[in-house]
Amino acid sequence: MKLVWFRNDLRLADNPALRHACADDEPVAALFIVSPTQWRQHKMAPIRQRFMLAQVDVLGHELAALGIPLHLLRVETFAEVPAVLADLCCELGVTRLYANQAIEIDEQRRDHAVTAALAEQEVSCHWLNGCCVLPPGRVLTGSGEMFKVFTPFSRAWLKALDEEGFVIHRAPAPRGEPLPWQPLAERAWVDEALGELTADPRWPVGEVEARRRLNDFLEQAVLDYGETRDFPAIAGTSVLSPYLAAGIISPRQCVAALQQRLGYRPQSNSQPGFVWLNELVWREFYRHLLVLIPTLSMNRPFKPETAALPWSWDPDAFAAWCEGRTGYPIVDAAMRCLNATGWMHNRLRMIVASFLTKDLHIHWRLGEDYFMSQLIDGDLAANNGGWQWAAGTGADAAPYFRVFNPTTQGQRFDPQGEFSRTWVTELADIPPAYVHQPHDWLRLKGRQDYPAPMVDHAVARVRSIEMFRSLEK
Ligand SMILES: Cc1cc2nc3c(=O)[nH]c(=O)nc-3n(C[C@H](O)[C@H](O)[C@H](O)COP(=O)(O)OP(=O)(O)OC[C@H]3O[C@@H](n4cnc5c(N)ncnc54)[C@H](O)[C@@H]3O)c2cc1C
Known part of the structure; x- marks a missing residue:
């Protein structure tokens, strides 16, 4: 049995961990871990918790339709995760765990502890890149260091992307008979831990919704973005950030859709679409920095x-x-x-x-x-x-x-x-x-x-x- 652990990558499409786990016929199960005390310690906004859980509900339903059961575990803090994961792997007979790499220091420490705990049970862990277009560490200066300034990073990032390219993976095909899914709202413990679960109607969840927003934006707004993006009274930006943060859509899907819309991948400021692509590169810049300079996750200034x-x-x-x-x-x-x-x-x-x-x-x-x-x-x-x-x-x-x-x-x-x-x-x-x-x-x-x-x-x-x-x- 293989286990896919979903975290900030709550999607079926273009999800490297899910794709790798579904590469052969071995049975696959999925997991999401609710950790209310840890989320509070990380100051996670209640609106973001509800948004994520509403998406977990949709994901659980969609995975069940593919014959993949989504298990939900609840812990208070990350410290409990290695033990509960080890128990679940034992109970399900899991031999391989798949997840997309987390970049924050507490999450990385948790994942290292998980690797060590599961190794004792001979369960191997496979950490993949699902949160960035290019994995942190791929775009470095000539002397092998992280760029400290954005513009040369952006140039090197575009060059690396040209060299490497990328493919977008579809959601996996059904792997068995559809399974039942019990909605989160019916699970007393979820409500008890997190309060009222009602999702905000302003922020509908679902991969279809995220792709709809992306396509709407790409229709025209992306071409005007350079002129309109600074005016809050104009709907000039994509408002995709909640979907990217929860991983309902991947940054690669955004870049691929932009490329498809324009018929080329913009390379410089003079080309329509470049300014928006560059914002996605800012996202990458900060993520790469966070991984390569761990003190940033510890309240310390970069300078x-x-x-x-x-x-x-x-x-x-x-x-x-x-x-x-x-x-x-x-x-x-x-x-x-x-x-x-x-x-x-x-x-x-x-x-x-x-x-x-x-x-x-x-x-x-x-x-x-x-x-x-x-x-x-x-x-x-x-x-x-x-x-x-x-x-x-x-x-x-x-x-x-x-x-x-x-x-x-x-x-x-x-x-x-x-x-x-x-x-x-x-x-x-x-x-x-x-x-x-x-x-x-x-x-x-x-x-x-x-x-x-x-x-x-x-x-x-x-x-x-x-x-x-x-x-x-
Ligand atoms: C003080 C401060 C705090 C911020 N906090 C967050 C945060 O917690 N989460 C967050 O996603 N963004 C944050 N940003 C970046 C940016 O403001 C938002 O990503 C953007 O407003 C989201 O709107 P959009 O989806 O319409 O972006 P678009 O303009 O459509 O850009 C597309 C995507 O690119 C990424 N992006 C755009 N601008 C930036 C940027 N400057 N830095 C990093 N990524 C960017 C986002 O994922 C965004 O969804 C912060 C910026 C500032 C100045």
């Missing part, structure tokens, strides 16, 4: 010298940022949107992260954790990479003297204030010209329902630059 920065931990200022009460409409709208929907546009992630770290001088780790606790697409590599980029502590980070001005960012990327007025309802009736500097208008109208700016950006900017300069002394 070690920035550990000495005198960050603030002010709880009141932090709460005002989390709740969208900073007095800067674009920041407040973005945070309220995150809190209500579990998702935020990339331009807004950059603006609010810059505001927290460079206007409020609050430690990026607080922002990183808060994002994780709210995002449906929470992903350690991209989130850590994004936060360290904004804070100026990361690989290829924004230079310390480049501090986003939240007012001009709002005026530039939400010029009519459509996005800001939707989420900051106090400003719903404000004329567009005043949206990003509403306080004079509000004062004239005698209104006090929207907070005054909590900091003077010009002053905060200078302090931020001084903070970084002090490192050089």
Whole structure:
């Protein structure tokens, strides 16, 4: 018997672990492990847990239809995983375990412990690359090191992809009679561990849904992406991040579909589609970094010298940022949107992260954790990479003297204030010209329902630059 352990790869199509396990006629079983305490320790957002479990339900049903039973195990933390897996392998007579490689340090340690525990039972473990287009470690500098800067990484990545190519694998064929599947909602222990399991109707699960979103995006939006991707009031991006984070769709499927749509694989900025492909390469960059620089999973800055920065931990200022009460409409709208929907546009992630770290001088780790606790697409590599980029502590980070001005960012990327007025309802009736500097208008109208700016950006900017300069002394 072979066992496929699903983790952040909740799909049948283009799943290397599943494909390898189904390569011959030997019986195959599948497994998903629910670990509520560990997920809480990793700050996994409840909306993301529900999204994942809703997908596990669909997957269990689809696997059962193929004659592959999906076993669900529950543990509190990863420490219990080797023992429960060893018991399951013993009970089912498993001789080979297949899974797609995890990249985060706790997950890697868990997987090493699993390999060791199962070796004692003569069960071999096969770890495959299912979460990246190219496996971490494949794209290195001439001296065999990880790239520290994105553009040369991107060039080397494209070259490596040309050399290696890749194939997309279909879902496996049925392997026996269809099996019954008991929905998760009927399993008392799942509900008890995770609370109400109702999935969010805004985020339907399923591989069909993920592919539908991808195809819709590729129809036209991908061609306009370079011009529209920075405007949160426009549906200019794919919104595939929750599906990529849970592995409902693979990055290879995205690259292959892009290539098929265009008839070529874009190689440079001048070719339509390249800007979007490059975002997928950013995803790869951060994932490769996380594997090759394990301290990134341990709350450490990529640039070690920035550990000495005198960050603030002010709880009141932090709460005002989390709740969208900073007095800067674009920041407040973005945070309220995150809190209500579990998702935020990339331009807004950059603006609010810059505001927290460079206007409020609050430690990026607080922002990183808060994002994780709210995002449906929470992903350690991209989130850590994004936060360290904004804070100026990361690989290829924004230079310390480049501090986003939240007012001009709002005026530039939400010029009519459509996005800001939707989420900051106090400003719903404000004329567009005043949206990003509403306080004079509000004062004239005698209104006090929207907070005054909590900091003077010009002053905060200078302090931020001084903070970084002090490192050089
Ligand atoms: C502070 C901060 C925190 C972030 N946290 C996360 C996170 O937890 N999870 C997450 O998936 N992304 C994160 N990002 C990256 C990016 O904001 C989101 O991936 C993007 O907004 C998702 O929208 P989309 O699916 O429409 O992306 P598209 O623009 O359609 O891009 C396609 C895919 O490429 C990947 N991608 C795009 N931009 C980036 C990027 N800058 N870095 C890494 N991957 C990227 C995503 O998987 C995305 O789905 C963060 C960025 C910042 C600045």
